[in-house]
Amino acid sequence: MHELAPVSPFIALAYLVAGVLFILALRGLSSPATSRRGNRMGMAGMAIAVATTLYTHDVVSLPEILGAIVVGGGIGFIIARRIAMTDMPQLVAAFHSLVGLAAVFVGAAAYLNPGAFGILDPLTDEIHNASRVEMGLGVAIGAITFSGSIIAFLKLNGNMSGKPIMLPGRHLINLGTLAAILGLIAYFVTDQSPWIFWTVTALSFVIGFLLIIPIGGADMPVVVSMLNSYSGWAAAAMGFTLGNSAMIITGALVGSSGAILSYIMCKAMNRSFISVIAGGFGAESGPSGGGAAAVDRPYKRGSAEDAAFLMKQADSVIIVPGYGMAVSQAQHALREMGDLLKKEGVSVKYAIHPVAGRMPGHMNVLLAEANVPYDEVFELEDINSEFGQADVAFVIGANDVTNPAAKTDKTSPIYGMPILDVANAKSVLFVKRSMGGAGYAGVDNEVFYMDNTMMLLADAKKMVEEIVKGLAH
């Protein structure tokens, strides 16, 4: 009963169907129109995988298992219904940590009861060599995913400062720990004693923690994507242990998905993946090559009425939202402003920078939540040329992604990063809490001091609500 190898072809087929349904789930996301059907396919795939597993094993503890599913499922469902859309990055980080922990527990269970997983060599009664490596890697990746995601969650949720925490000699410590983990997994092949297994697990928890603490808030989109990728590789490693095609296909899908998202995020910041992982970005504060300090340069300050008047007269307005919009929950007021402008015959579009917000696509979800039609929302490369014809660029809660220093100033830390060319619009309205704080990169933004820029200094939501009032009469 324990040997999994000679599975009936129908069972293998069921897992394959589940894997294909998962592929179709991601495929559905190629457009919002097909996305919900895709999500349903994902659910069907999961149902098939779970049902097949229960069906093919001598389940001696069905009530406990069903109880566990009901408890976990209930918690998950309630969280999913209640979570605010602005908190999505934290939620995803928390979910990643659960996948990681589940992988660690499954790996540990496989180590404690290898017979159940069919990974025992019948001749020697020891765990297969290949399985030891797969198990070790699965547990290590799972543990890194877990502790890394916990730190990412604490930083995103504001329980921990978004500032990088730099330990002295951290590169040496990290590389040493990684080498120790890999060395122990290799040694595990020759000696399957418990201390090796548990040391690998413990060290992996530690390294996950160490890897994420030096990474600053602005790099979180990369971190969240990277941890997404890790959770996939952990599932794939466990899939190897179990010889299960659904797990392997899913693991590969999720692994490559997270890797591609990390790549897109890095490219959008013109940073290398290595430099993000090395951490420390945004640690040194103050103007680092971005011109003089913000306080002593002249800028034009406007009121909500000025802004309302200016936009009413415009033919076209492009709105550039950033993380500040999410923080002040200004998306609903913003949509109202857009509606009023459209009533006045103004063309309204939204321009999204790939790294706006704290996770890939964060701004799009918030705008969708506020009922902004998705065909009014454009990606950087699709809209950037339109700023030249736009009357008003309305920047709300974004900063670094509009900074021309990324193009002109070779010494700037954000040099080379693709930006939204808001400076090309006839006028720029810049909603910002105060002139003090520069962006996450700690660089001053030339756009503030241009002749055609009006600074709207207030909380984003309050300012937009004031503008809505100004537009209404």
Add this chain to the structure above:
Amino acid sequence: MDFISILSIFVLACFVGYYVVWSVTPALHTPLMAVTNAISSVIIVGALVASAEAGSIAAKILGLLAVVFASVNIFGGFAVTERMLAMYKKKERK
């Protein structure tokens, strides 16, 4: 299954993943993360094996805990994805 067939599935699935994920529209990258998170909880298969089989009590408890965690993710992940996707609407044409 022997190692080479498993490896073949894995390598081919990586390629499928690569092309499928590049075809995802950037506007849906947050739902993509939520749904990949839900499906990576297919690790529940391993958790079910551990909690179903007789043998080790410790393994069974670990398995059941992993079932709870994975279930949080599966139900939470799919539900939150569904909630997000329901919000994406096209412009109403009059």
